Amino acid sequence: MKLLSLYLLTFAFFQSSWSFSYDGYKAYSVTPKTLGQAKILKEFEDDEHFDFWSEFRALNSSVDVMVSPKAQLDFENFLSSEGIDYTIFIENVEEKIQEENKRQKRSALVTRGDVSFTEFMRYDDITAYLDKLNVEYSNIAQTQIIGKSFEGRDLYLIKISSGGSNKPILFMQAAIHAREWIAPPVALYVINQLVENPENADLYQNVDWVIVPVVNPDGYEFSHVDTRLWRKTRTPGTICAGTDGNRNFDYHWMVTGASGWQCSQTYAGHSPFSEVETQAIRDYVLANKENIKLFLDIHSYGNWLLYPWGYTTDPPDDADELQALGDRVNDAIAAVRGTTYTVGNSTSCYTPRRVLVQITPRELLVSI
Numbered sequence: 001m002k003l004l005s006l007y008l009l010t011f012a013f014f015q016s017s018w019s020f021s022y023d024g025y026k027a028y029s030v031t032p033k034t035l036g037q038a039k040i041l042k043e044f045e046d047d048e049h050f051d052f053w054s055e056f057r058a059l060n061s062s063v064d065v066m067v068s069p070k071a072q073l074d075f076e077n078f079l080s081s082e083g084i085d086y087t088i089f090i091e092n093v094e095e096k097i098q099e100e101n102k103r104q105k106r107s108a109l110v111t112r113g114d115v116s117f118t119e120f121m122r123y124d125d126i127t128a129y130l131d132k133l134n135v136e137y138s139n140i141a142q143t144q145i146i147g148k149s150f151e152g153r154d155l156y157l158i159k160i161s162s163g164g165s166n167k168p169i170l171f172m173q174a175a176i177h178a179r180e181w182i183a184p185p186v187a188l189y190v191i192n193q194l195v196e197n198p199e200n201a202d203l204y205q206n207v208d209w210v211i212v213p214v215v216n217p218d219g220y221e222f223s224h225v226d227t228r229l230w231r232k233t234r235t236p237g238t239i240c241a242g243t244d245g246n247r248n249f250d251y252h253w254m255v256t257g258a259s260g261w262q263c264s265q266t267y268a269g270h271s272p273f274s275e276v277e278t279q280a281i282r283d284y285v286l287a288n289k290e291n292i293k294l295f296l297d298i299h300s301y302g303n304w305l306l307y308p309w310g311y312t313t314d315p316p317d318d319a320d321e322l323q324a325l326g327d328r329v330n331d332a333i334a335a336v337r338g339t340t341y342t343v344g345n346s347t348s349c350y351t352p353r354r355v356l357v358q359i360t361p362r363e364l365l366v367s368i
């Protein structure tokens with residue numbers, strides 16, 4: 001009997017420590033129609049019971065927020081009393097996560113050194129693929145370790161180049177936010193198509209591509225084994241762990257769209273560049289700043305192509321050029337996929353110009 005109790009206790013402990021459960025969590029789509037409503041909703045952003053999955057970008061466009069079971073009744077009453085429209089689009093988030101787990105388990109295991117676009121790869125498998133390219137395509141692909149994550153993982157970068165020096169660099173990074181699992185496959189697909197598809201060789205004749213497929217591997221792994229919707233880094237705090245790497249760059253640090261509360265999903269860190277992961281990106285970019293002509297930061301989700309600024313509503317000097325570039329990207333995607341993206345600067349519904357939070361790290365914004 002004692003043995004059985006011990007077993008049950010151990011099992012319960014193992015179950016609860018293996019993974020955070022989102023049982024009973026609901027996802028709401030909320031649509032503010034006035035600036036006042038949008039401002040009221042923003043006040044929920046630092047509350048631990050609320051997790052905003054998308055950002056306010058325009059009035060009458062919806063924002064998605066997950067709410068813990070404890071806060072749902074009050075939240076719904078509040079929305080009704082304020083006359084704010086909402087729908088519930090996921091009744092139980094945990095069920096969706098379990099469905100995703102089952103899909104992951106059903107798909108064939110990726111062979112070490114291969115790449116897969118039918119499952120979400122673990123970080124070790126991603127770096128094994130980059131290592132293989134480094135060996136098998138050493139004439140055009142070189143990996144580089146640009147630092148270590150807080151938990152000691154190598155931070156990988158791959159450079160794809162036809163050789164020569166002083167060429168313009170297109171820098172691309174993904175997964176500074178851990179839970180955005182679709183971002184690394186996007187970066188990996190670009191890598192795969194450039195390196196392994198000879199038809200694309202012309203794309204790296206005049207430009208070097210430098211790609212970091214996972215900026216935040218600690219958080220990425222944590223989102224695979226413990227808390228599926230983990231977003232931040234894994235540095236410990238006095239109360240809550242993790243910093244939002246995308247709020248940790250020093251350019252107008254903490255001016256807008258970031259939080260000083262360490263339990264917030266948008267916690268900017270105790271100081272700019274407090275995170276070793278953002279330090280590694282900073283050091284590489286500053287060492288190559290004369291050559292980096294475009295910096296792309298891949299996130300999910302939302303069909304947005306965003307350019308600076310986030311801290312001010314004033315447009316950058318080259319806003320017209322950035323808009324034209326974004327329009328061309330949108331047209332190219334639409335021609336193949338039939339999907340459309342909204343092109344604009346990082347936006348807010350607080351001003352007519354719609355500027356809120358830019359999605360790219362702030363001091364690294366170098367346009368073509």
Ligand SMILES: [Zn+2]
Nearest residue numbers: 177180299300
């Ligand atoms: Zn993100």
